[in-house]
Amino acid sequence: MDFFRYDVGLFYDELFHQDGSTRPGAEILIQKIQDLPAGDLVRRQQAAEAAMMSLGITFAVYGDTQGSEKIIPFDIIPRIIEPEDWRVIEAGLIQRITALNIFLNDIYHDKRVLRDGVIPEDVITSSTSYRMQCEGIRPPKDVWCHITGTDLVRDKDGRFYVLEDNLRCPSGVSYVLENRQLLKRTFPKVFEASRVRPIDDYPGWLRHTLGWLAPQRIESPTIVLLTPGAYNSAYFEHAFLAQQMGAELVEGRDLVVRDGFVMMRTTRGFTRVDVIYRRIDDDFIDPEVFRPDSMLGIPGLMEVYRAGRVALVNAPGTGVADDKVVYAYVPDMIKYYLDQDPILPNVPTYLCWREDDRRYVLDHLEELVVKAANESGGYGMLIGPGSTRDERDAFAEKINATPRGYIAQPVVALSRAPVIVDDHFEGRHVDLRPYVLYGEDIRVMPGGLTRVALRRGSLVVNSSQGGGSKDTWVIDDESGATPGRSQQQAGG
Amino acid sequence: MLSRAADSIYWMSRYIERAENTARFVDVVRHLVLDLPGRATNQWASLVQASGDEQAFQQRYGEATEANVIRFLTLDHDNPNSIYSSLWLARENARSVRDAISSEMWEQINRTYLMVKNAEEIKRIDDDPSGFFRHFKKACHLFAGITDLTMTHGEGWHFGRMGRLVERAEKTSRILDVKYYMLLPRVDYIGSPYDSLQWKALLKSISALEMFHKQYHRVTPVCVAEFLVLNRQFPRAMRYCLIKAEESLHAITGSPPATFGNLAEQRIGRLRAEMDYTDIREILDSGLHEYLDIFQEKLNAFGDAVFQTFFDLATRPDQNN
Known part of the structure; x- marks a missing residue:
């Protein structure tokens, strides 16, 4: 296989110059x-x-x-x-x-x-x-x-x-x-x-x-990585990092708040935990403070955190x-x-809650990328070029309904x-x-x-x-x- | 270590051992059938009976042909005790403690799982069952070897070993029982040349033939039973399994030998002591099948005690060290 027929196209290529020579x-x-x-x-x-x-x-x-x-x-x-x-x-x-x-x-x-x-x-x-x-x-x-x-x-x-x-x-x-x-x-x-x-x-x-x-200055602090569990799509990473760091991989049910500290349940009773690298969103880490229906978190965690423990x-x-x-x-x-x-630099960004910006965005939906302000992972996005009339109309409606919820950027x-x-x-x-x-x-x-x-x-x-x-x-x-x-x- | 992690390592080992033993079960019957030309009509049915899943089998398969039984016990996703299911569970447990086991162990479980999954896709099991079982047993042995060579022999390893040995003791007792099941309807076989052929097949399928011959010169039911129940040094013998499982338990808790600090230690210590003070005559006189039955019951009770003592987060009394 060779690069003789490789076409750099109209884009910046990471391995080749525009003229086809190698970087x-x-x-x-x-x-x-x-x-x-x-x-x-x-x-x-x-x-x-x-x-x-x-x-x-x-x-x-x-x-x-x-x-x-x-x-x-x-x-x-x-x-x-x-x-x-x-x-x-x-x-x-x-x-x-x-x-x-x-x-x-x-x-x-x-x-x-x-x-x-x-x-x-x-x-x-x-x-x-x-x-x-x-x-x-x-x-x-x-x-x-x-x-x-x-x-x-x-x-x-x-x-x-x-x-x-x-x-x-x-x-x-x-x-x-x-x-x-x-x-x-x-x-x-x-x-x-x-x-x-x-x-x-x-x-x-x-x-x-x-x-x-x-x-505190603890000689060897207990560090844990808190995962939502083996069925989470990023579980491989959680296990991998815990393994590589020599930290304990824990789930919410392994931890409990007792006597003002976070403890983990071990075969020899409770052991104090000093640092939690949590791979669970804020909403789920403590049902007493955030979402009460969370099964993944640890009730009382935020209080221990607030106390600096x-x-x-x-x-x-x-x-x-x-x-x-x-x-x-x-x-x-x-x-x-x-x-x-x-x-x-940032990618130039239009904020739909600003009236001028919104007008511009609605007039140029075909050229812009519209994103929901609080989504990630490529969800809640409209890529203007190549989009259909219906898709653009649907987004225009959403933008008008909650301007604060959307931004737009040039492609x-x-x-x-x-x-x-x-x-x-x-x-x-x-x-x-x-x-x-x-x-x-x-x-x-x-x-x-x-x-x-x-x-x-x-x-x-x-x-x-x-x-x-x-x-x-x-x-x-x-x-x-x-x-x-x-x-x-x-x-x- | 984390209670949940200890629990998972224990079960990971148990499920691998379970899968391996299921392969041995199937293998023993395959050999028996080969040695009993023309008279092997209900051997496969006996195997299903011994597995304890007879009802589920009949509902879904009906007739106990070789192909049906092998499929049920190896690749059937809906049979919770099939090789596939055991491996899947072993892998799920391994996955939840990937940080506590070596990456080589994980890789081996994963590979073995993929091999079984693959066997189904390419119909390998139907074309070449012997080849499949041989490879599969080797993969299980490899896992045991990798575990012993790559994992620190600390708490987690002892939980794993305990799980492996408890499962094996139970399965050896069952495999012995299967043989008895098969012979019961035809008492006239006992002592015939067929009989010794069958006992040999049994020993071979649990990789015990050579070691058996080092100790005994003739293959008789009494000798085989003595070897598989009471031998202290053969790694698949029930007594060996108990001795080593008890050792691991004491390594975990730190209790001195011959004492107990919890229910699990009490139960396994008592069961092992009973074996120490019996002999094969006594066992056969009271009935081997009955003896094995009671053994399995007590072993299960020990398993429950392990759960309560170490893994059960809800009921375990609070303790701080």
């Missing part, structure tokens, strides 16, 4: 692929898929009780990020997370940002993800968003833009780590020669971040920053809190990368989700989840909508920088 970081890889005997690449692709199946890196197909499972589609051609691009991403993310954390602290305490008129007050009060129950809470070390998985997209101009911040329970990092293992097996020599920055110590950093939050990661309440209307104000937050210009011509389609390569649109840990310092994992829209022409990369993934190689620069660079946490 510097991808040269070794492309050369190797061209040199492979016919059929070899497809065999490697099949071997990788078989490995995923036997490792059980699968997700359950909903509605099928007799264990029908699928692997997340995986393409073995890695996506490559040049060092100078990565420097921008890393600095931009650190800046953004720093500002968002200050915002969260502010919004649940003094609300300076509202009083100073940077964000209109009703944006916050009308957000369905704002948690009044969190007002006045001081999370350990004043950190709210410990783990973020920001979605970035690259436009035709080659610039990266922030699409979503994902401050609640971003998933996918286990696929990043497993994809890397598979790729090392698939292209060992190329991998070795390409100076790819390692990502394998992510679980170690994560554990360190969690341990640092333990309420257990750390919750991420802090409850961070979802307000995921609201797509609040998202539109992040560049303003960066200016306001840090007095800096944003390094990574970003997402960059593309080659994927294997039968016996040749075709370009498919990709995005990038790097993971950021906020502990003693802020660390950006050098790499991330590259999601691919596998359907030809599709712009939707979510796995629930037919997306797949690729390994992401961040190339180390000549200077041989040390892995895991970090920056001191900015003061709040």
Whole structure:
């Protein structure tokens, strides 16, 4: 298989320049692929898929009780990020997370940002993800968003833009780590020669971040990962991370509040829990404070948390920053809190509750992407180009009924990368989700989840909508920088 | 460790062992049938009877032909005790404790499950049952080996071993019983050449023939029963299973040997002690079938006690250490 007939098209391609020449970081890889005997690449692709199946890196197909499972589609051609691009991403993310954390602290305490008129007050009060129950809470070390998985997209101009911040329970990092293992097996020599920055110590950093939050100076804090259970679609990831960190994987029914502490039920009685990395949404973690019908949570948990006797990661309440209307104000937050210009721009966003914006959106539905302010995973979306009259009318109606619930953005011509389609390569649109840990310092994992829209022409990369993934190689620069660079946490 | 995790590891091991033993059950009957040309009419029916799921079988299959019985006991999704169901349950339990077991263990369970699932799709079981059972038993052995070699021999491992041994003791007692079931209607077989052939088939299908011959020179019912019930060193013998299960239990609780601190320890200790002070004559005089029946009952009572002592979150008395 070769790239002679590969068409870059009118998009930014992650491996090739517009004129068809190879980008510097991808040269070794492309050369190797061209040199492979016919059929070899497809065999490697099949071997990788078989490995995923036997490792059980699968997700359950909903509605099928007799264990029908699928692997997340995986393409073995890695996506490559040049060092100078990565420097921008890393600095931009650190800046953004720093500002968002200050915002969260502010919004649940003094609300300076509202009083100073940077964000209109009703944006916050009308957000369905704002948690009044969190007002006045001081999370350990004043950190709210410990783990973020920001979605970035690259436009035709080659610039990266922030699409979503994902401050609640971003998933996918286990696929990043497993994809890397598979790729090392698939292209060992190329991998070795390409100076790819390692990502394998992510679980170690994560554990360190969690341990640092333990309420008191405890020699070895008990850290648990709280999962909704084995039938959750992200369960593979929960188990994987717990295993890699050496943390206990618990369900709500394993935990109980006793004598003012969170305890887990063990074969030897109750053991105190210090840090909970919860992969359950705010709404479900404590039926006494949030949704009373939740069977997944722990009654009384929030009281222990409020008293500072257990750390919750991420802090409850961070979802307000995921609201797509609040998202539109992040560049303003960066200016306001840090007095800096944003390094990574937002995708331009029209807020339907602003009258001018709404009129514009309704007049241009055919060119815009409309999103529900509080949905994720590719749900509740209208992609204007290619939509039908009926679909647009339905959205117009929804927008008029609840203007606050919708935003619109111009269609970003997402960059593309080659994927294997039968016996040749075709370009498919990709995005990038790097993971950021906020502990003693802020660390950006050098790499991330590259999601691919596998359907030809599709712009939707979510796995629930037919997306797949690729390994992401961040190339180390000549200077041989040390892995895991970090920056001191900015003061709040 | 978490009560729920201990529970899952215990059951994960039990279900794998259960699946393996079901394969052995089928295998023993296949051998018996081969050795009884022309007279094997109701051997398969006896097997269904011994499995305890006779009613469900008759409702769905009717006649107890070889093909029907094999399908019922191996790939039938609706039979909760089929190999497929046991493996599926083993895998679900393993999945819920993936952080507590090694990834090699998970991978082996997953592979075995996929192999059985696949066997159904490609009709392998109908074309080559021997091949299927041979591969399947090997996969189960591999799991036991991987468990012993990759998991810390701490609390979780002991729960797993206890589950495996309790299940095995129960199944060895049943497999012995099946043989008796089959012979009861034809008393004139006893002592005939057919008889010794059948006992050999039984020993072979539970991988015991060679080890049996190291100790006994003739294959007689008394010797086989003695070997499978009372041997202290053969890993599929009931007594061996009890001794090691009790060891694991004491490793978990830390109670000194020959004492008990909870109901589970009391029950298994008593059952093991009864075996220590009996012999095969006494057992046969009171009736092997009756003896095995009572053994199974007491073993079940021990299983209940394990549940109450370690896994039951609702009723366990509060304790803080």
